[in-house]
Amino acid sequence: MKTLAFGLLTGVFFGFLLQRARVLRYEKQLGMLRLEDMTVIKFMVSAVLTGMAGTHVLYDLGLAQPSIKPTILGANAIGGLIFGAGWALLGYCPGTAVGAVGEGRLDALWGVLGMLAGAALFAEVYPALAQTVMVWGNLGGVTLPGILGASHWVVVGCMAGGGVALCLWFERKGL
């Protein structure tokens, strides 16, 4: 029960931030995919870098455990590309579609219904996929520090440098 209440509360804050940053909008999502408006990327980079620093402090202090999804080259790449195609057509990703419904976007509601249908379809074909695409190139739960044999703080530092440079470039280009 406590877990459910915490989920709802966390979601409310997240939805609030997404709406205030205006990243729930079709124009912002397609603006990013058309490489014209990088607001969503700026939000993402800032969230990832902040969360990255925070969670690794928690790991170092032993206050949290990682939950790493396996790297499956075939599934990640093929699924990722298919997702991208649907994303461009809908103009919202799963989390932002639900958020967009909250600010009155009726097309996002059709997107949510489509996602329910897509999830049902996936559940039907899962047994076949689980033995093919979803095992192609399974590397397990690997991380960048693990592969590089480097301290996670070195990798976090490089990511921070890269992220800041990318955003500075966006600002200079007026994106």
Next chain:
Amino acid sequence: MQPPDVRSCAMMGAERRGMENGAAIGGGMHEHGGDRGWNPYAAGAGAGVLSTISVWIAGKYFGASTTFVTSAGMIEKALDAERVARMPYFLKEIPRVDWQWMFVAGILLGSLISALGSGSFRWQAVPPMWEGRFGPGTARRAVAAFLGGLVAIFGARLAGGCPSGHGLSGSIQLAVSGFLSLACFLAGGILAARFLYERRDGK
């Protein structure tokens, strides 16, 4: 927070202008008259802090796409519970209201609160950018949105996550799957967006 009266009046015009020249929005480090929302870096940092707190207190990482699986499973269970009980994917992702389901419901609620509180709530069936390219037809937009959602969630479940689960939670943990999936989400999305909008842009 901005004064709500001033905002709601200025909203429509200012937003349309912002949508027409997609660039320059959210560029500066300060708000422009309050009608363009919060700075994306500040709001993003807030989301990063929020995800850290969630991991710390609840041990939960952000994600959204599994909720569509559990929701579809709950609907199917109401129709044919025995069949759902036999399906391998619903044995893996159990159809029930869990932390993530509540998180996704919270996103809707939080967005609604923010939109109403800032005067930016607006019923809209066709986004202006879409209308500029494909016309004002609501049925056409609805069909595209439905198909887009169907394809997107299929891809996300195949990839094992969406921009929340892979893009945000995977990346903050420096997971290879997170960065790889995010790169493919964007690559697929950029290619498809180019295809959808190419004639108008002459690209």
